[in-house]
Amino acid sequence: MKNYKCVLFDLDHTLWDYDTNAAEALNELYVHYELHYKSSEPAEVFxxxxxxxNTHLWDLLDQGKIHRDVIRAERFHRVFQSIGIDDYALSLKFSSDYLDVSPKKKNLLPNAMEVLNYLHPKYPLFIITNGFDEIQGVKTTSSGIHHFFKSVVTSERAGSKKPEKKIFDYVLVRYGFRPYEAIMIGDNLSTDILGAHNSGIDSVFFNPQKVVHQTKVHHEIADLLELKRIL
Ligand SMILES: [Mg+2]
Known part of the structure; x- marks a missing residue:
């Protein structure tokens, strides 16, 4: 077991259960906006x-191909169009409500709370996320995990996003750690794992769906509890 001195976590899809939380928010808003009257598609299709x-737009954002404002302005317009509703003004209103409702959802990935309780007394913990500053803090607070972390570092705050080295350095330099003393845990090969690699930091690929890939990773886990054998 290597002697790490700090642990870096991704947030969305790694600790905070993005898919479940998004689905809860979307189902509520689908009813609130009476989309069943406006579209022939059921909420599940929506x-x-x-x-x-959303996944496609976030991939483009991570690759630096679009600005974050495109996600906010376009995401629900496209989703609405996909279920036969062409109403840009309504999509913007929906988007704003979604950004309010969704981060307040509390679902975490299985065993996230247990593993954070285990790691918290042993290591300083940090979150490094490409999400938006005013959103990610709400997520960690509402899901009851905020107190575990010394800092929640967003790409906005660091002025850089994963997989760039700068956002990892932002944490390491500020808190006095060397790259080899840190380990990064995340679900995304092209941001979390590549970013850690670019920065000389060991990585743990969280791969609950057991997706087949060719990327070289230091560790791979399908359940967060497996971190107990690494840390
Ligand atoms: Mg993620």
């Missing part, structure tokens, strides 16, 4: 289409 469109 949620499924959101996941596809």
């Amino acid at each position: 949620v499924k289409n959101f996941t596809e469109i």
Whole structure:
């Protein structure tokens, strides 16, 4: 077991159960906005289409191909169009409500709380996320995990996003750690794992779906509890 001195976590899809929380918020808003009167598609299709469109837009954002404002302005417009509703003004209103409702959802990935309780007395913990500053803090607070972390570092605050080295350095330099003393845990190969690699930091790929890949990672886990054998 290597002697790490700090542990870096991704937030969305690693600790905070993005898919479940998004689905809860979307189902509530689907009813609130009476979309069943405006579209022939059921809420399940709406949620499924959101996941596809949202994942695609976030991939583009992570690759630096679009600005974050595009996600806010376009995401629900496209989802609405996918279920046959062409109403840009309504999509913006929906988007604003979604950004209010969704981060307040509390679902965590299985065993997240247990593993944070285990790690918290042993290591300083940090979150490094490409999410928005005013959103990510709400998520950690509402899901009851905020107190575990010395800092929740967003790309906005660091002025850099994963997989760039700068956002990892932002934490290491500020808190006095060397890259080899840190370990990064995340679900995304092209941001979390590549970013850790770019920064000389060991990585743990959290891969609950057991997706087949060719990327070289230091550790791979399908359940967060497996961190207990690494840390
Ligand atoms: Mg993630």
